[in-house]
Amino acid sequence: MKGGFNALERNQPASAGLTPPRSQPVVPASYRPPGDSETDRTSRRRARVVYWANGGGLSRSARIVSEALASAGWEVELVEDVRFPTSTHRPARAIHQVRRWLRHGLEGVVRAAAVRCGRIDQADLNIFLEHLVPSQFHLAKSNVWIPNQEWMLFRWRPHLPRLDGIWVKTHYAERIFSALSPSVTSVGFSSFDRYAPAVVKEPKTFLHVAGRSRQKGTSALLEAWRRNPGWPRRVVIQNPERAQIVTLPNVEYRPIRLDDEELRLLQNRSEFHLYPSEAEGFGHVLCESMGLGGIVMTTDAPPMNELVANDRGLLVSYDRTSPQGLGTNYYAAVSSIEAAVERMLQMSDQEKQVLRDNARLWFRENHATFTQALQRIATHAVEKRRP
Numbered sequence: 001m002k003g004g005f006n007a008l009e010r011n012q013p014a015s016a017g018l019t020p021p022r023s024q025p026v027v028p029a030s031y032r033p034p035g036d037s038e039t040d041r042t043s044r045r046r047a048r049v050v051y052w053a054n055g056g057g058l059s060r061s062a063r064i065v066s067e068a069l070a071s072a073g074w075e076v077e078l079v080e081d082v083r084f085p086t087s088t089h090r091p092a093r094a095i096h097q098v099r100r101w102l103r104h105g106l107e108g109v110v111r112a113a114a115v116r117c118g119r120i121d122q123a124d125l126n127i128f129l130e131h132l133v134p135s136q137f138h139l140a141k142s143n144v145w146i147p148n149q150e151w152m153l154f155r156w157r158p159h160l161p162r163l164d165g166i167w168v169k170t171h172y173a174e175r176i177f178s179a180l181s182p183s184v185t186s187v188g189f190s191s192f193d194r195y196a197p198a199v200v201k202e203p204k205t206f207l208h209v210a211g212r213s214r215q216k217g218t219s220a221l222l223e224a225w226r227r228n229p230g231w232p233r234r235v236v237i238q239n240p241e242r243a244q245i246v247t248l249p250n251v252e253y254r255p256i257r258l259d260d261e262e263l264r265l266l267q268n269r270s271e272f273h274l275y276p277s278e279a280e281g282f283g284h285v286l287c288e289s290m291g292l293g294g295i296v297m298t299t300d301a302p303p304m305n306e307l308v309a310n311d312r313g314l315l316v317s318y319d320r321t322s323p324q325g326l327g328t329n330y331y332a333a334v335s336s337i338e339a340a341v342e343r344m345l346q347m348s349d350q351e352k353q354v355l356r357d358n359a360r361l362w363f364r365e366n367h368a369t370f371t372q373a374l375q376r377i378a379t380h381a382v383e384k385r386r387p
Helices: 005-009 038-043 057-070 091-116 134-139 154-162 171-178 218-227 260-269 284-291 334-346 349-383
Strands: 046-051 075-080 123-129 140-146 165-168 184-186 202-211 234-238 251-254 270-275 295-299 313-316 318-324 327-332
Touching: 046 057, 046 134, 057 075, 057 123, 057 284, 057 349, 123 134, 123 349, 134 140, 134 154, 140 349, 165 171, 165 349, 171 184, 202 218, 202 260, 202 334, 218 234, 218 334, 234 260, 260 270, 270 284, 270 334, 284 295, 284 349, 295 334, 295 349, 313 334, 327 334
Parallel strands: 046 075, 046 123, 123 140, 140 165, 165 184, 202 234, 202 270, 234 251, 270 295, 295 313
Antiparallel strands: 318 327
8 A cells, every 4th residue: 555545546536626526426306317218218227215315324325325326227216205293393394394294295195196007107126215114115116125223113014024125234234134034135335435635634633523413422522532631622513403512622612514515625634533433324424434534433333343443443442332223322431432542642654544545445445345236236126026
């Protein structure tokens, strides 16, 4: 890996600015490749990706799956699973959500009737992300589910035998769901490539982007920084809905939603990325951070330690657990976080470069492996259902 991870980019055009990376296109609600003709469409495989548009990991996952299939010639439709508002919604947002839920429900009834009458053809494949929606099974010839074990709901279990497959993102999920179904297949997963090779890493900079998640280990990190006032400043980005009072002098706490380009610049500038997660369905923030060539710290527990390993990051131990869904939450020990940060501060430039190179290389190899696996498994799911 001589020459640093920039050497890994020689076969890719380097971007001097922060234009959106090629691996993160905007996929419309119905994707068709350019030059698509009606004749081509009749022979092209069609997939529906059904997801809850939460503006976070699930929205990202939907576009990653859509892009991978579309690059293999599939026609992909992104379908939002609109939820009925809960007591946690603010009044104005709840009213808006009710309107969306009613409109979505009506559209679903009309579409279902059109399929049954033969006016609209079934898609070849339904792919459900995290949320299983049995009422949409009949809209495709085959139905598969990509679950997150920590958000598994009991009411979905009776519908598992109706699925043509359960595709899992991690070995951890494979062990869990294999106990419930014989049709589990490991497909892996990936994240968008947000690496900007022209942006220089600033030494001893620490970043933690919690967003709306309560399970990124934010409290444990804040406690570690509170105990060590001499540590360098750490930037914490958290969604305003999760805002808390933070008055530590060595923590820049920003309860805001950053513009994506501003966030990407901050991610690329940061040398260390701290995410002692309690649970992950996959770990987009871990995968993305390694793709940036960042040095990532996370919890030494599944599935986090399937992405981050000691040769491409740092792992911290946990001191307690609790169940969530079919998964387990692992709470990082503050003392272990302290030890990891102290090690980061003492790392030589050579040691840091090795970890960064390995992280970037793992990201690229993982992305290629996932894309190929998804395309192969999706094609097989459709082919085996053909008479």
